[in-house]
Amino acid sequence: xxxxxxxxxxxxxPSSISSSENVVEKSEEREEWKNKTETFxxxxxxxxxxxxxxxxxxxxxxYGGGAFLIxxxxxxxxxxFPMFFLETxxxxxxRAGCLAAWEIAPLMKGVGLGAGVITLxxxxxxxxxxxxxxxxxxxxxxxxDLPWTRCDQWFNTNSCITYDKLIAMNATASEKRExxxxxxxxxxxxxxxxxxxxxxxxxxxxxxxxPMIGCLFLSWVLIYFCIFRGTKSTGKIIYFTxxxxxxxLLIILVRGCMLPGAIxxxxxxxxxxxxxxxxxEVWVQAGSQxxxxxxxxxxxxxxYGSYSAKHSDCYKRTFYLSISCSATSFIGGxxxxxxxxxxxxxxxxxxxxxxxxxxxxAFITYPTALSLMPLPxxxxxCFFLMLILLxxxxxxxxxxxxxxxxxxRYKWTRKNRELFVAIVCFCLFLFGLLFVTPGGIYIFExxxxxxxxxxxxxxxxxxQSIGIGWVYGARRYYDIIKEMIGYYPxxxxxxxxxxxxxxxxxxxxxxxxxxxxxxRVDSYVYPSWANALGWFLLMSSxxxxxxxxxxxxxxxxxSFMERFxxxxxxxxxVPGAEKTEHLIAMTEFQKPVxxxx
Numbered sequence: 070x071x072x073x074x075x076x077x078x079x080x081x082x083p084s085s086i087s088s089s090e091n092v093v094e095k096s097e098e099r100e101e102w103k104n105k106t107e108t109f110x111x112x113x114x115x116x117x118x119x120x121x122x123x124x125x126x127x128x129x130x131x132y133g134g135g136a137f138l139i140x141x142x143x144x145x146x147x148x149x150f151p152m153f154f155l156e157t158x159x160x161x162x163x164r165a166g167c168l169a170a171w172e173i174a175p176l177m178k179g180v181g182l183g184a185g186v187i188t189l190x191x192x193x194x195x196x197x198x199x200x201x202x203x204x205x206x207x208x209x210x211x212x213x214d215l216p217w218t219r220c221d222q223w224f225n226t227n228s229c230i231t232y233d234k235l236i237a238m239n240a241t242a243s244e245k246r247e248x249x250x251x252x253x254x255x256x257x258x259x260x261x262x263x264x265x266x267x268x269x270x271x272x273x274x275x276x277x278x279x280p281m282i283g284c285l286f287l288s289w290v291l292i293y294f295c296i297f298r299g300t301k302s303t304g305k306i307i308y309f310t311x312x313x314x315x316x317x318l319l320i321i322l323v324r325g326c327m328l329p330g331a332i333x334x335x336x337x338x339x340x341x342x343x344x345x346x347x348x349x350e351v352w353v354q355a356g357s358q359x360x361x362x363x364x365x366x367x368x369x370x371x372x373y374g375s376y377s378a379k380h381s382d383c384y385k386r387t388f389y390l391s392i393s394c395s396a397t398s399f400i401g402g403x404x405x406x407x408x409x410x411x412x413x414x415x416x417x418x419x420x421x422x423x424x425x426x427x428x429x430x431a432f433i434t435y436p437t438a439l440s441l442m443p444l445p446x447x448x449x450x451c452f453f454l455m456l457i458l459l460x461x462x463x464x465x466x467x468x469x470x471x472x473x474x475x476x477x478r479y480k481w482t483r484k485n486r487e488l489f490v491a492i493v494c495f496c497l498f499l500f501g502l503l504f505v506t507p508g509g510i511y512i513f514e515x516x517x518x519x520x521x522x523x524x525x526x527x528x529x530x531x532x533q534s535i536g537i538g539w540v541y542g543a544r545r546y547y548d549i550i551k552e553m554i555g556y557y558p559x560x561x562x563x564x565x566x567x568x569x570x571x572x573x574x575x576x577x578x579x580x581x582x583x584x585x586x587x588x589r590v591d592s593y594v595y596p597s598w599a600n601a602l603g604w605f606l607l608m609s610s611x612x613x614x615x616x617x618x619x620x621x622x623x624x625x626x627x628s629f630m631e632r633f634x635x636x637x638x639x640x641x642x643v644p645g646a647e648k649t650e651h652l653i654a655m656t657e658f659q660k661p662v663x664x665x666x
Contacts, residue, residue, distance in 0.1 A: 113390060113393060118460070118462045119195070119459050119460055120358070120361035120398075120463065121362055121401050122401045122455075123431045123456065124428075125398040126402050126405035126406070127405075127426055127427060127428060127431065128354050128358050129338070129402055129406075130406070131426040132354055132355075133342050133345035134337045134338050134339075134340065134341070134342070134406070134420075134421070135337070135338060135339050135341035136342045136344075136345035136351065137345070137351060137355060138339075138341065139346060140351060140352045140356075141358060143355070144355050144573070145359055145391070147565060147569045148359055148360075148530060149359045149362070149394075149395070151561075151566065151569075151570055152363070152366075152533065152570065153370065153387045153390070154384060154387040154388075155533065155562075156366075156370035156371050156533075157374040157383045157387050158384070158387075158550055159173070159371055160372060160373065160374025160375040160376075160377075161374040161375065161377045161383050161553060162552075162553055163641060165375055166375065166476065166477045167180075167185060167470065167473065168182055168474045168478070169477040170371050171536070172641045173541055173640075174536050174540040174541040175621050176540055176617075176618050176633075177536030177617075178621070179532070179613040179614035179615065179618055180366075180532050180614055181368075181371075181474070182613040182617055183529045183610040183613035184366045184367060184368040185471055186609055186610040186613060187367060187368075187521055187525060187610050188468070188470055190520040190521050191367060192468045194513055194521070195463065195467070196285070196288050197509070197513060198428070198456075199457060199460030200284040200285040200287075200505070201262055201281075202432075202453050202456035202457045202460060203453075203457060204280055204284045205217075205436070205449070205453045205456075206450060206453035206454060207280075209447075209450035209453065210446075211446060212446075215436075215440055215446060216257055217254040217257035217440070218253055218254070218445070220256075224256060224257070224260040225253065225256050226251065228249055229251055229253055229256055230252070232252060232253075232440070235250065240417075241417065244417070245416060245418075252412075252416075252433075252437075254433050254436055254440075255424070255433060259429070262281070263509070263510050265510055266507035266508045270508055270511050270512075270595070270596065273506050273507065274508055276502060278505050278506070282505055285505055289495070292461065292464050292465050293490060293491060296468060296472075313454075313458055314458055314459050317452055318397070318400060318401060320451075321438060322400060322403055324448075325438045328408065328410070328411035329411060330410040330411045330413060330414030330415070331407035331408070332410060333414065333420055334405075334406035334408065334410025334413065335407055337409070337410070338402055349577075349581045349585075350584075352577045353522075353580075353581045356577055357526050357527070360527070363391070363394055364467070365530060366530055367467050367470060368467070368473065369466045369470030370470070371473075372473040373469075375473070382554045383554065404438075405430065405434050405435070408434040408435065408438040409423060409424065411437075411438070425591060426591075427514075427590065427591070428510070428513065428514075431456075435452055436449055472489075472490065514588065514595075515588070515599060516606070518588055519588070519607045520606035522603075522607065523581070524578055524581060525611055528574075528610075528611055529610070529614070531570075531571050531575045531578065534565070534566050534571045534574075535571050538563070538566035538571070539567060541637075541639065543562075543563040543566045546566070547563065
């Protein structure tokens with residue numbers, strides 16, 4: 070009975086043209102993961118990474134705590150799982166990277182190119198987080214007190230008071246607020262790790278932060294050895310890098326919830342301030358966070374999907390991975406906000422004011438909780454090892470996805486993979502030196518908010534869903550899925566491809582454009598030239614979609630409509646390629662048969 074239900078027609082949204090002309094057969098010569106476990110863990114490593122443990126908590130803290138969770142969950146349901154499934158299945162069927170995979174709808178190849186551009190920007194700046202974690206990790210190898218628990222070092226100020234003294238201090242909350250207190254962990258982060266310039270981009274400074282330069286170089290060496298041999302090396306790494314972080318996170322969560330005041334932080338995390346939902350940036354950041362967490366439009370899902378066995382069940386796999394991804398983010402948020410509640414209690418401040426929001430939140434809250442445990446050196450070492458492993462997962466998955474564009478196009482890069490990867494890693498290391506200068510954190514925020522920001526990601530998601538839902542046709546894409554996994558997925562997927570996802574992402578993008586304000590981080594307002602640079606970086610991926618579409622249309626022959634139709638024709642063999650249908654031809658919707666996940 071169940072088999073008969075699966076054979077029935079799925080929900081039928083608009084279809085597109087197909088082509089039996091000039092069809093290019095898919096290459097069958099593709100590396101594959103050795104088994105189902107490697108397939109699952111590789112995807113788990115791609116989607117459970119720094120975006121969950123490092124980025125999600127500070128974005129949530131910055132944009133209203135519980136208020137942020139509402140748009141986040143909306144994007145998870147309407148964009149996260151559907152686009153995760155779309156990219157994975159697209160790579161699995163085409164056996165190609167993010168650019169070559171769009172031969173299925175050449176008009177939309179700009180989506181793949183834009184994802185490659187974002188991957189490049191992400192690879193340049195995201196590895197800085199790994200370098201920060203390495204710096205902390207090396208400082209845990211000490212038999213004395215950890216450097217972020219002391220106030221007697223060269224970078225400490227007269228305002229520094231240790232956490233233990235502050236807890237024992239006989240003073241009211243209002244008296245503590247008037248004392249202008251700073252904790253050693255805050256000074257370690259701002260004055261030692263970042264060596265942050267107080268003048269912003271007006272004083273970027275030089276390359277004198279040798280510990281960070283060394284950690285950045287070591288980070289790239291580790292990434293190189295993870296990916297230089299392709300799936301042969303990547304597959305072995307993921308067994309450890311995908312599992313260990315969950316164990317460490319569980320320990321931190323339990324310890325954080327046992328601290329005094331933890332309930333106040335958790336309440337801030339879960340209780341929404343509905344007025345925050347009227348802010349455009351809250352919705353944009355929610356959308357971008359989902360893209361970060363799920364690795365959507367970062368080229369990696371298509372690339373890793375292409376390494377999967379052709380008939381593996383990518384639908385069920387992406388469903389379970391989506392749950393794992395969001396659950397990890399949610400649990401990581403619990404751990405961070407429990408510690409923030411304790412810090413607020415000790416400092417005599419509100420949760421929303423106790424620390425400066427931003428990329429350093431995880432580097433302040435987690436070590437604070439772990440430093441209150443027995444053997445703080447050991448537990449801090451485990452935590453920063455976890456961050457390093459998460460960063461390795463995120464970075465080499467992202468970079469491997471970007472490199473697939475070159476592997477698919479240039480034979481030399483496949484034959485000389487080790488040399489090619491070494492050249493790429495070294496060049497990206499040189500660019501990354503900008504982020505370890507005193508003004509580096511300000512440049513980091515430009516990349517974080519513009520180059521790899523919410524608008525560029527949501528823009529690509531919009532056209533990605535249109536490309537499959539309307540240009541190629543969601544009904545015909547369901548035939549591809551059935552050919553691979555043996556059954557049709559839920560009709561909800563096609564509804565999201567055609568309507569929900571493009572409507573949501575385009576609306577939020579328009580909402581942001583109308584309410585745009587120049588970049589501001591804490592009290593620092595970025596100068597006009599910095600915002601202009603940010604928009605230039607953003608538009609470099611933004612314009613890939615219309616730019617490639619124009620190229621495809623005008624490189625063809627015939628009338629405009631003939632060229633347009635030609636640009637929409639698949640250039641790979643697809644199911645039912647002999648049937649020619651009209652673009653965006655409205656079909657009668659058939660009542661779908663529910664398909665079990």
